[in-house]
Amino acid sequence: MTGAPGTTPTSLLVTAAIRTPANPDRVIHAASDIRIGTFRCPVDHPGFRSAGPIEGYTVVFPRSAVWIQHEGRPAFVADPGVVTIYNRGQPYVRMPLSAEGDRSDWLSLSRELAVSIVAAIDPESAGDPAGPFPVAFGPSSAALYYRQRLLFARVMHGAIDEFELEQEVLLLVGTALERAMLAGRQPAPTRPGAQRELVERARAEIARDPFRSRTIRELAAGLGASPFHLCRTFRRVTGLTLHHYRLDLRTRLALERIEGRAPSLSRVAQELGFSSHSHFTAAFRRRMGRTPSRARTQLRREGRAIG
Numbered sequence: 001m002t003g004a005p006g007t008t009p010t011s012l013l014v015t016a017a018i019r020t021p022a023n024p025d026r027v028i029h030a031a032s033d034i035r036i037g038t039f040r041c042p043v044d045h046p047g048f049r050s051a052g053p054i055e056g057y058t059v060v061f062p063r064s065a066v067w068i069q070h071e072g073r074p075a076f077v078a079d080p081g082v083v084t085i086y087n088r089g090q091p092y093v094r095m096p097l098s099a100e101g102d103r104s105d106w107l108s109l110s111r112e113l114a115v116s117i118v119a120a121i122d123p124e125s126a127g128d129p130a131g132p133f134p135v136a137f138g139p140s141s142a143a144l145y146y147r148q149r150l151l152f153a154r155v156m157h158g159a160i161d162e163f164e165l166e167q168e169v170l171l172l173v174g175t176a177l178e179r180a181m182l183a184g185r186q187p188a189p190t191r192p193g194a195q196r197e198l199v200e201r202a203r204a205e206i207a208r209d210p211f212r213s214r215t216i217r218e219l220a221a222g223l224g225a226s227p228f229h230l231c232r233t234f235r236r237v238t239g240l241t242l243h244h245y246r247l248d249l250r251t252r253l254a255l256e257r258i259e260g261r262a263p264s265l266s267r268v269a270q271e272l273g274f275s276s277h278s279h280f281t282a283a284f285r286r287r288m289g290r291t292p293s294r295a296r297t298q299l300r301r302e303g304r305a306i307g
Contacts, residue, residue, distance in 0.1 A: 022046075024102075029155050031162070033110040034169050036155055041094075042101040049093050054086040057114035057133060059173050061140065061148045063103040063256060065207035067095035070136045077200050078104075079207040080145060080252040081245070083176045084137045087130065097208055105152055107169050117174045121181055138180020142287040145252050146295070148172055153259065153299050198225060199237045203245070210249045211273040216242065250274070251284045258296040265292050 024041035035056065041048055062078045069075035071091035078084045084104075086092070088111065094102060109117075111132075118133065119126035125134040151168050154160040160168070201223050219242070220230040234242050250272045257268050269280030284292045 028152075029165065031166075033113050034166060035108045036152070036169065037106050037108070038152075039102060039104045039106060041103075043096045043099070045101070048096070048101065054088060054090045054092070056088055056108035057111060058086045058106050058108040059176050060084040060086070060104050060106045061145065063105065063253075064098040064100040065204070066097045066102045067204065068137070069093050069095070073136055074196070075200070076137055077203040077207055078102075078137065079203065079249060081140060081203075081248055082137050083140045083144075083180065085133050085135055085177070085180060087133050097204055105148065107148075107173055109169075109173060113170070114173075117170065117177060120174070121178050125181070133177065135177075135180045135184045138176065138183050140176065141179070142248065142252065143289065144172065144175055144179075146255065146288050149255050149259070150299060150302055154302050157302075159302060195233050195237055198223065198230065199234055202230060202234055202242065206242070206246055207249065210246060210253060211271070213273060247283050248287060251287045254280070254284060254292065255288075255295065255299075258292050259299045265296075268292070 022045075024039055024045060024047070025037055026040070027035055027037040029036040039060070060078070061083055062080055065077060065079035067075050068078045068084055069092060070086075075095070076082075077097065115126050115132045118131065122134070126132045128134065147168075151160070151165075151172065155165065202219065205219060205222060216227045216231060220227040223230060225233075231242060234240070234245070238245065240248070254268060254272055257271070258265065265280070266277040269277045272280065274280035274283065281291055284290075284295070288295060290298070
């Protein structure tokens with residue numbers, strides 16, 4: 001993601017107007033301190049591995065799943081359950097996972113705003129000249145994911161004014177960073193390297209095809225682990241069971257289908273691998289705080305008129 005505030009409003013507007021078919025980045029809003037955009041990079045894109053330098057201080061909300069590796073750090077699965085975080089100029093590589101490639105939305109700030117947010121969370125980190133963002137990724141709650149999608153729907157339809165837009169971006173980025181930094185301060189489990197590697201491989205297998213029906217035994221066999229060890233380790237490291245992780249992923253992926261001109265919600269439930277419409281509705285409401293039909297109505301309504 002190359003989304004980042006430029007040096008002048010003029011350069012921002014010029015950048016926002018340029019998008020060639022070969023460019024996976026699209027800027028949908030640009031101001032002096034904030035830029036917002038989408039990233040749609042298929043696996044066969046020539047720049048898939050690293051599609052340009054990170055030009056700002058950026059938080060990314062994935063829609064699909066890829067492997068991301070920041071220079072000098074372990075690779076991790078970037079899927080709708082996390083946010084990925086970049087400082088300006090951050091060296092990184094991207095590796096394929098989902099057949100969709102890398103589909104994501106990003107929020108990018110000026111250094112001044114980035115430092116001010118981190119300083120409010122952890123003043124010591126804000127003073128790092130290589131920062132200020134001290135973490136590469138962090139967990140994204142269902143509420144945060146939904147709020148980001150609602151913001152993008154409103155921006156895409158011109159249904160939000162500049163003042164509220166700045167507020168929402170600051171709150172989204174700040175909340176994402178606070179969660180990521182808190183997770184980064186948690187005590188490491190025993191044998192953190194081996195356990196975290198197993199968890200990332202499990203997340204990758206599920207994210208590669210989240211709608212596939214399989215048993216825990218089949219998943220564990222593919223990872224070279226016992227079913228019990230996989231279940232116990234996944235819950236110990238992530239705080240979630242494998243079952244709940246997969247449900248979280250499926251409900252977040254449902255947002256994109258119900259937001260557009262999707263088929264009936266019963267059809268969506270079936271396509272996403274839920275046993276019934278009622279199962280889908282209950283799982284969605286538990287995570288998003290609203291039913292799928294209510295979310296569909298809100299996303300469409302907020303995209304039409306300024307609130």
